[in-house]
Amino acid sequence: MMKELQTRKTELKDISEEAKEKRNQLNAEASKYAAERNELNNKTKDLILVAQDLKVKRDEVNVNVSKYKDLRDTTNARANELFAKADGLKKDSSLDGPSIKEIRKQIDALEFQQQTSVMSPKKEKELVTKIKELELEYSEKKKSLDNNSELKEILDQAQVIRDEASEYHAQLSVYAEQAQVFHEQMIAAFKDADRVRAESDVAHKNFIRAQEAADEQHKVFIEAQKEIREIDKETGKSKKKDKDSKSKQDKEELEKDAQGIMDKFKDGGKLTMEDLMALQRSKY
Template identity: 25%
Template sequence: MLNESEKKNLIEQLKKAKEEVNLLKSKLSKVNSEKESWFRKKATISQEIKDKISFVQDSKKQRNNLTSEVKSTKTKRDELNKKISEELKIVKHIKPKPEDGHHQQRENPFALKKKIDSMELKIETEPMSFQKEQAIMKEIKTLKKKYDEIKGLMKEIDDIRGKNKELNMLKKEANKFHKDLQQQAKESQEFHEQIIEYSKEIDILREKEKEAHDKFMLGKDEYINLNNELKRKLEELKAVKDNLEQNEVRVEELEREKKHKNLKEKTKEVNEKIKKKQKLTTEDLLIMQSSK
């Protein structure tokens, strides 16, 4: 059997073990909360990195597609410009060039044809003398000869008009390709700049992710150490309790006796205050009430 001193020592050990267990549980709860907070933060950052990487990959695809379109559009534009240059040479070749003063004053073939038709209609529809008709016929013959000499100009003019029309269409198409090229190049550059910006952000996030991971791992190690220490303290607490039970020491009864003793001493102090007619505190009144 244990003597009173040994019992008291065991009870003090029990009290100390309980306090240490409660303190460790409090620390363990705090460390676990911080550890899980860093874990959630790391998970959030990891998801953000994943989203930005996905965006960068999509942007690279779009940028590369636009770069291919730029090359294709540039090729088409250059081909059109080459064709325009060739067509201009053709127009320059077929355009009538004055060879002398007579050709410089060459009449409009359309006006000349109209004049011939008008004179022929006049012969057919208007009464006139034989001499006048012969004179008009002679003039018509001269005009027709002149017309035959320059009628090739009509074809040249038609060819020029057709080529000019074709050139205008080609120029419009080339301008469209040029505008498309500028727009595609602009969009490609915008995607490229976004990729650079997001890549920088990803690098920063990776640093934050590493920091969160490192702190989570530190918290995890601390949690494991505290948990192991708590297990040891719980074993110590159980050993003290088992020792007390084996020696039939009722801790609750001892605690009640201790409280009763303390209450008795405090009641005595309050009675002394009453005898001396000193002012009682609220605590004094509660002690008096408990002692009844």
């Protein structure tokens, strides 16, 4: 029985040491994944802060976008009212049709074509004729417009307002482009945060897996240690029992020897020093 217990104790020691080693390795692995997870979580927080800061900047710029959009639209509406009023006066004065500005653009485009393009004499003649017609129309409209002070004043005023609206639109475009840049950077930062968060989730799952495996090995270690203590306890009981049994046997032998010495003494025999010491050790 004692031999079987010692054999089992040796097996349990091996199991305990192996479980302890695996547990420590798994705990180290869990710590590594925990550190990785924490680092990724901090990185995620930093990216979210960057994204939120970009969102604030975008929204601040969009305030100016809305401001200049309203100014542009309001100013364009005023210009349109004046141009509509001018169109009415043009019809009354037979000045409707393309504006002087549009006619001038057509003339400039045709003259550029004449100077830069290679064409047949017939085609060039047609082009020259068209230019002359437009120049005549331009001249007549300009003369009529110059003679119509009310129309000229309205058109001049409308053009000033339209130019003002164009300036507002230019400002709007600058702020809109800036807002778009902030928006794209914000989206990129949020996407990076999502990507890093996903990596953090993987690290956390690995941490949980390693931690649970370490806990299982710790349970094996604890159970083995518990059983070893039980074997030691059982072995101790057995040793005590053997010791008690031997002590009883020795005592019985001592009493037997003492009884013989006493019988010898009663029969008139002489006692030696060894006999006296033996009697002293016994109940006599």
